[in-house]
Amino acid sequence: MSRITDRSEDILDFKIDFAYEGKKEKTLDNVKGTISKGQCVVLCGESGCGDNAIMMTVQ
Numbered sequence: 001m002s003r004i005t006d007r008s009e010d011i012l013d014f015k016i017d018f019a020y021e022g023k024k025e026k027t028l029d030n031v032k033g034t035i036s037k038g039q040c041v042v043l044c045g046e047s048g049c050g051d052n053a054i055m056m057t058v059q
Contacts, residue, residue, distance in 0.1 A: 011034060011037070013033075013034050014032065014035075015030065015031070015032045016028050016030075016032075016054060016057050017030060018053050018057055020053075027050050028050050028054060028057070
């Protein structure tokens with residue numbers, strides 16, 4: 001389950017818990033962050049680390 005809170009037009013808060021369908025173990029567990037307006041964010045990691053799961057959830 002993901003929760004995205006727009007505190008204002010300038011800030012995006014998020015908390016993500018995510019598991020693929022049929023899997024017991026979470027791919028993402030309690031991932032939190034804040035993105036401010038105008039901020040450039042780069043998300044990268046090794047294959048299978050969850051970066052794609054975060055992008056699918058935040059979109």
